[in-house]
Amino acid sequence: MTRQEYTKRGFGQPALWIDFLNSLEHNGLGHSEDHLRNPDWVKSFVHHWKLTPRAHQPVPFASLAQLRRLLRDSAGKLNSSSPLGNAELRALNVAMSVLAHPQLIQRQNGFVLEESPRQKDWRWVQAKIAESFAQTLAERPADRVKICPDPLCRWVFYDRTKGKTRLWCNEKTCGNRNRVRRARAAIKKQNE
Secondary structure: OOHHHHHHOOOOOOOHHHHHHOOEEEOOOOOEEEHHHOHHHHHHHHHHOOOOOOOOOOOOHHHHHHHHHHHHHHHHHHHOOOOOOHHHHHHHHHHHOOOEEEEEEEEOOEEEEEEEEOOOOHHHHHHHHHHHHHHHHHHOOHHHEEEOOOOOOOOEEEOOOOOOOOOOOOHHHHHHHHHHHHHHHHHHHHHO
8 A cells, every 4th residue: 555545545644543543444334444454554554654663573463453442442432521541541551661761863953862662563563552642632632532423434533623613534425425314314204
């Protein structure tokens, strides 16, 4: 999957964790696709977010799916204006805990001090995903984390509108599809 295909499919969101959650994609028509099982998607994902693990390990589907469930449940709570519980916070903190050390790096515009993991493996990738979610909670309004209300879609997105008024993940697909459903239901009700 090329970078253009990756972004054309709606990935490349404002946060790493959002792309990760949407890796279980529902097309709004009752079909779903788990992109974590697609090696091309995984390659595009880690490349886009500059997370390529050094070690050539197999993708740990079970632990990635477990992290995705944790983040999906947490995003669902935020979407319904519920606070995260202690269990979610503990699980997030465990997911973010990888051994790291400070490293001074010289860049074109000067020096940068970065945390460097002891080992850039899939455990580190998972920690970066969880950290991305934690950064969103710490630095941005949590009420802008939304989930498409279409029960056949459930795409996660970050609402950047001024008045926090965005409802659908995509007005042209889910928004239109649901307006048509409501209109057809109203016509059917009138004809009864």
